[in-house]
Amino acid sequence: MTNTNDSMKTGYAQKRKAINTIVYIILSVMVVIWIVPIIWLILQSFNTEMGVTTKFFPSSFTFDHYIALFTDEQYPYGKWILNTFMVAALSCVISTLFILMVSYALSRLRFKVRKTFLNLGLILGMFPGFMSMAATYNIMDIFGLKQQLFALVIVYSAGAGLGYQVAKGFFDTIPRSLDEAAKIDGATRNQIFWQIILPLSKPIIVYTALTTFTGPWADYIFVSYFMKDNESNWTVALGLYKMLDKEAISTHFTTFCAGAVLIAIPITILFIIMQRFYVEGVTGGAVKG
Secondary structure (H helix, E strand, C coil): CHHHHHHHHHHHHHHHHHHHHHHHHHHHHHHHHHHHHHHHHHHHHCECCCCCCCCCCCCCECCHHHHHHCCCCCCCHHHHHHHHHHHHHHHHHHHHHHHHHHHHHHHHCCCCCHHHHHHHHHHHCCCCHHHHHHHHHHHHHHCCCCCCHHHHHHHHHHCHHHCCHHHHHHHHHCCHHHHHHHHHCCCCHHHHHHHHHHHHCHHHHHHHHHHHHHHHHHCCHHHHHHHCCCHHHCCHHHHHHHCCCCCCHHHHHHHHHHHHHHHHHHHHHHHHHHHHHHHHHHHCCCCCC
16 A cells, blocks of 8 residues: 555656746746847947848947937937936825725725726726827817826726726735724724724735836827827827837837846846735735734
8 A cells, every 4th residue: 555655656747847847848838939039239339230121130239229329319218307307206105095085985885886887997997098188189189288297197097097907905914903993992994994904004005106107207108199290298208109100110129129128127127126015915915913
């Protein structure tokens, strides 16, 4: 009997090892597929040639394309970065507050239309935001905000409260006994939220801030529709895309690569620094007891 059990354990271990090996191979292939285009983009940003090339490794290297990003008057990359940062930062702050407040209310409060609102929010979240672009653009025009950066902030943050699902799940893991104890001590709902719940919610705050920042930072669809030909209010996504126009790509493709590398650096650094909190926010880890 002992020999049989040992054989079964050995067979199970070998089978598990084989499965793990296959999984590692698949993941390694996926990593290569994912990282090769990024390496190619970085290499092309230092290429001395101006247009598109089929060479993976450039024949010579230069920093001129990075310098050109901030000296080319036709494509004011520095201005685009400032526009992008302003829109992304304001949208991040407003959207994060909206999401956290709506999520806390849905997690803690009980009111008649609560379930209806939860279902409605889930249904509306299934429709992509660009379906309402035409109507939203006309509304911004009525209020005199057509082709204005503040219009983008409103668009990105106005409906942020519908993205309550992850944050609500996080707040559900925080014991309600904390709220009840604070009420006994005379704290209001407002004080409980700002002084007790939020200090315990750093992971979900970081997660929400990152997601609400990266959306406007990389968005192209709304910017292209709202800004149109107002080049002074373009963001990086739209500006870089214009470098790929038929008349510009032969002279600005490698400059586009340099711009794409630079715009990715801030987000990469943020994710590396905040990775631990980001994962905790997704998994819903909170203080227990």
